[in-house]
Amino acid sequence: MDAVKTEFAEAAERHLDDVHAYLVYLTGDRATAEELTAETFARALERWHRFDPRRAGPRTWLCQLARSTALDHFRAEARRRRREGRYAATEPGDAQQVFGEGLSPELEAALARLSAAEREVVALRVVLELEGEAAARVLGISTTACSTRLSRALQKLEKEVSAGVAA
Amino acid sequence: MSPLELVGDSGRIAQELRASRPVASAALRERVAALGPAEPAAPRWTFRRPSGRLVLGLAAAALLASLVAAGLTREPSKPRAEGSHLTVNHDAARAGAQGSTYAPRSSVEKTPAPVSGRAILPATGTLRLQRYQATLRLRVDDVEKLSTATKRAMTLARSLGGYVGEVQYSTHAGKRGGARVVLRVPVGSVQAALTTLIGLGTILQQQTGILDVTRRADRESRQIAKLEKQLETATPQEAPAIRAHLRTLQAKHLRLLRSASLARIVLTLTTPARQAAAPSRFHRTFDDAGGVLLRELQFLLYALVVAGPLLLLGGAGVATARAARRRSDRRLLERA
Numbered sequence: 001m002d003a004v005k006t007e008f009a010e011a012a013e014r015h016l017d018d019v020h021a022y023l024v025y026l027t028g029d030r031a032t033a034e035e036l037t038a039e040t041f042a043r044a045l046e047r048w049h050r051f052d053p054r055r056a057g058p059r060t061w062l063c064q065l066a067r068s069t070a071l072d073h074f075r076a077e078a079r080r081r082r083r084e085g086r087y088a089a090t091e092p093g094d095a096q097q098v099f100g101e102g103l104s105p106e107l108e109a110a111l112a113r114l115s116a117a118e119r120e121v122v123a124l125r126v127v128l129e130l131e132g133e134a135a136a137r138v139l140g141i142s143t144t145a146c147s148t149r150l151s152r153a154l155q156k157l158e159k160e161v162s163a164g165v166a167a
Numbered sequence: 168m169s170p171l172e173l174v175g176d177s178g179r180i181a182q183e184l185r186a187s188r189p190v191a192s193a194a195l196r197e198r199v200a201a202l203g204p205a206e207p208a209a210p211r212w213t214f215r216r217p218s219g220r221l222v223l224g225l226a227a228a229a230l231l232a233s234l235v236a237a238g239l240t241r242e243p244s245k246p247r248a249e250g251s252h253l254t255v256n257h258d259a260a261r262a263g264a265q266g267s268t269y270a271p272r273s274s275v276e277k278t279p280a281p282v283s284g285r286a287i288l289p290a291t292g293t294l295r296l297q298r299y300q301a302t303l304r305l306r307v308d309d310v311e312k313l314s315t316a317t318k319r320a321m322t323l324a325r326s327l328g329g330y331v332g333e334v335q336y337s338t339h340a341g342k343r344g345g346a347r348v349v350l351r352v353p354v355g356s357v358q359a360a361l362t363t364l365i366g367l368g369t370i371l372q373q374q375t376g377i378l379d380v381t382r383r384a385d386r387e388s389r390q391i392a393k394l395e396k397q398l399e400t401a402t403p404q405e406a407p408a409i410r411a412h413l414r415t416l417q418a419k420h421l422r423l424l425r426s427a428s429l430a431r432i433v434l435t436l437t438t439p440a441r442q443a444a445a446p447s448r449f450h451r452t453f454d455d456a457g458g459v460l461l462r463e464l465q466f467l468l469y470a471l472v473v474a475g476p477l478l479l480l481g482g483a484g485v486a487t488a489r490a491a492r493r494r495s496d497r498r499l500l501e502r503a
């Protein structure tokens with residue numbers, strides 16, 4: 001049992017930033033991302049015995065878990081919004097830098113205008129530099145679909161940056 | 168980096184995104200680090216795709232189990248059961264077809280062949296007039312014993328006061344052979360004769376039949392008496408015809424009495440046919456294991472035929488549910 005805990009602690013320490021960055025991109029909100037990161041690692045500890053290193057690396061597995069946690073969060077939020085009959089602001093505030101310290105305001109704004117689906121593929125392939133196959137596994141799609149999604153996301157990002165600069 | 172440099176250059180955008188990636192706060196690090204000391208949940212049973220090695224091991228275990236099952240369930244080797252079974256007394260039927268007076272059906276006794284090498288001997292009636300017929304088929308070990316058995320059967324008939332009606336004896340290359348001996352022995356000695364005869368070899372088949380002819384004999388006796396009476400009062404013109412009829416009837420009656428006094432025993436002796444080499448225990452076990460595996464495959468095939476459509480429906484349902492879930496996730500993320 002001690003070995004398991006040590007193994008998990010090492011993996012958590014090594015990949016905490018990756019999971020957190022992915023969730024920041026996915027949610028577009030730092031506070032929510034922090035909550036979901038903690039929730040993801042709590043789930044990871046529970047399910048660590050299921051982790052099979054032959055099927056995927058720990059980073060890929062943790063990102064899959066993080067995505068699942070985030071989706072649960074989004075569903076719960078959608079239900080809550082429906083129940084309460086009001087909608088939260090869809091645009092993150094401009095006051096703070098969500099997607100990273102030192103990011104240009106144009107890029108920050110452009111990222112905020114992307115959908116979560118577009119941001120997550122950027123996060124996985126560009127920020128975390130995951131291989132195409134690993135990223136596709138996290139997203140539950142084929143490698144080709146992943147490449148297409150990334151290409152479209154980057155094009156849109158460029159477009160948004162251009163629009164931001166022009167403005 | 169100036170925003171203008173980012174326009175139309177994905178590489179630079181990527182570079183900037185990587186350079187300024189979000190970093191977990193110290194508070195989050197502490198929260199996650201605090202998870203470590205907590206006891207991980209006890210592993211629950213979960214399905215994992217079995218490795219190829221495990222599948223091979225299971226297949227080998229199944230094969231071994233089949234072999235063991237075949238070895239355990241196979242009966243110990245023993246000679247084939249002799250072909251003894253209930254047979255119809257064809258001789259009695261033939262006698263009926265030839266016009267003999269048939270006794271009521273209940274009076275024809277049929278005896279099944281013995282099961283374990285012991286002959287079942289019907290008791291012969293002492294007060295009734297009965298035709299007794301028996302057919303015995305015996306197997307002897309070799310040609311030498313065939314000769315000895317044939318001679319003993321012939322001697323037996325004479326010693327019991329009967330005679331040998333027919334003998335056919337043949338051998339093939341001095342290794343295989345057969346004999347057919349028809350014996351006529353007094354009805355009173357038929358049980359003794361059969362008891363001795365079955366000791367000459369292994370019983371393969373036995374037929375015994377008793378046909379009661381008492382009524383027929385009585386009827387013939389009455390007819391003879393009647394004709395004798397007619398002869399006494401007959402005119403010289405009628406006498407020759409009555410006398411001829413009487414003689415025929417007396418001869419017939421005599422034959423009937425004779426046939427009822429001597430039992431007919433047909434003894435057939437054979438040597439075993441050349442047999443193919445018996446398969447070894449190893450081969451038999453493998454044959455049986457093959458049978459078990461074949462049966463397992465049959466069951467599997469039946470199960471697939473029965474459950475196949477259900478499995479297909481279930482699979483289609485799961486695939487549809489997954490696709491719907493993915494679409495839902497995608498919509499959720501696009502709206503988020």
